[in-house]
């Protein structure tokens with residue numbers, strides 16, 4: 075995983091009245107999941123495509139770790155960046171295995187290493203390798219195709235993954251499960267992810283940090299509950315619909331509202347929630363059990379405590395002690 | 396039926412001539428198709444990427460096709476004489492449009508998302524053409540070659556009119572002698588060749604088609 079840094083990046087398309095991206099400076103830490111959120115046409119795709127140089131900035135510079143991206147050969151740069159698009163773009167004449175193998179092959183991996191990697195990735199996206207390796211894209215459902223698209227992007231273990239509305243063309247139920255799966259994957263493989271969407275719920279659900287764009291500018295760059303509860307301006311407030319608290323609780327994760335426990339301990343017998351569960355579930359558990367606090371668990375260890383005050387605080391944008 | 400029997404006897408009596416006529420015919424077809432493919436596949440890739448090139452070449456090739464092959468044969472005569480060259484020119488002109496149009500369509504039809512994915516994962520242009528675009532376009536290109544092949548196989552009989560040989564010699568001879576049997580000696584192999592080409596290319600195209608479901 076690698077950090078991405080935008081420095082005063084602008085993009086003007088020839089003939090356009092105003093820049094599509096306008097002086098964006100953004101710092102994405104290594105391993106962070108950053109969502110670019112904003113209405114259609116605000117420049118999300120343009121900003122994303124400048125990272126793998128499908129577009130060149132008119133002004134400004136982009137760094138991956140400390141390397142200015144223009145210092146690399148463009149194909150080398152792209153081979154080190156995973157790219158997932160809404161239309162998926164699997165190669166219809168290649169099997170699932172061949173699709174996944176494209177970048178590893180270009181990078182000169184040995185046969186057995188590629189074969190092992192294909193099986194590892196298929197297992198990771200929960201498609202049985204024996205059954206799916208030899209299938210063609212047309213023989214998969216839309217959701218399965220996009221999971222293969224994701225596997226293909228991760229194939230050569232890129233430090234950065236760019237995702238442009240990857241789930242928008244997929245039905246609502248599958249979309250929800252793909253989001254969960256992406257979060258699960260991200261916990262496992264930890265990539266620096268730049269994810270574009272115009273869907274507020276999706277953004278809140280997925281993001282470690284949210285970059286809200288408007289007319290080519292970043293108007294707010296904060297963690298989701300912060301954006302929800304302390305929107306930078308009326309535009310952001312309207313966009314995220316900040317008044318609807320209950321709905322938002324279901325989009326916020328426990329980890330954003332809990333009080334961390336140093337060291338980690340065993341469970342103490344009271345009600346527990348998972349660190350990555352949503353706050354709405356946590357709140358209903360608190361109300362139902364009447365317990366003063368929930369123990370937050372991760373991997374069998376207690377990692378935090380969550381109180382009603384904490385949930386309320388998160389909802390209002392403060393984490394109370 | 397009687398004609399068929401007589402045609403068979405006629406052919407049996409002139410096996411050497413028939414084999415040579417068949418070879419000539421196939422050579423004319425192969426050269427015309429070969430040139431058609433070598434010119435039109437690369438050209439079709441170019442026209443699929445440029446509106447101006449597409450309009451220019453597709454229209455002018457189509458315009459050429461409107462001229463009857465026989466007329467082209469006679470137009471070529473003053474320059475190349477009554478030769479295989481004249482016949483090949485006329486047949487090649489016939490072969491060009493279907494191959495060009497199909498190649499152009501095949502490359503245009505490729506989903507832009509597929510190109511974007513290939514480009515975005517760092518595949519060099521050359522390799523995108525070779526490993527992605529060309530295999531995807533191939534079934535439609537082959538359909539164009541199939542159309543061209545059938546047309547050229549049938550039209551190659553015209554070569555006999557200017558003395559360039561081929562199976563057409565039996566057709567012209569049959570006409571001259573008012574003998575259907577002789578005509579059949581040319582017509583039946585031509586029909587069989589056309590069917591073989593149609594079926595052979597059809598199954599090739601089918602085999603190269605990526606699975607749909």
Ligand SMILES: Nc1ncnc2c1ncn2[C@@H]1O[C@H](COP(=O)(O)OP(=O)(O)O)[C@@H](O)[C@H]1O
Nearest residue numbers: 087088090094113114115116117118119120121
């Ligand atoms: N290739 C292009 N040429 C010209 N204008 C473009 C191009 N791509 C995008 N634009 C314009 O730039 C603006 C931002 O587009 P885009 O980045 O695609 O927005 P988003 O992804 O947020 O919907 C829009 O006004 C769009 O019309």
Ligand SMILES: [Mg+2]
Nearest residue numbers: 115118119120
């Ligand atoms: Mg977009």
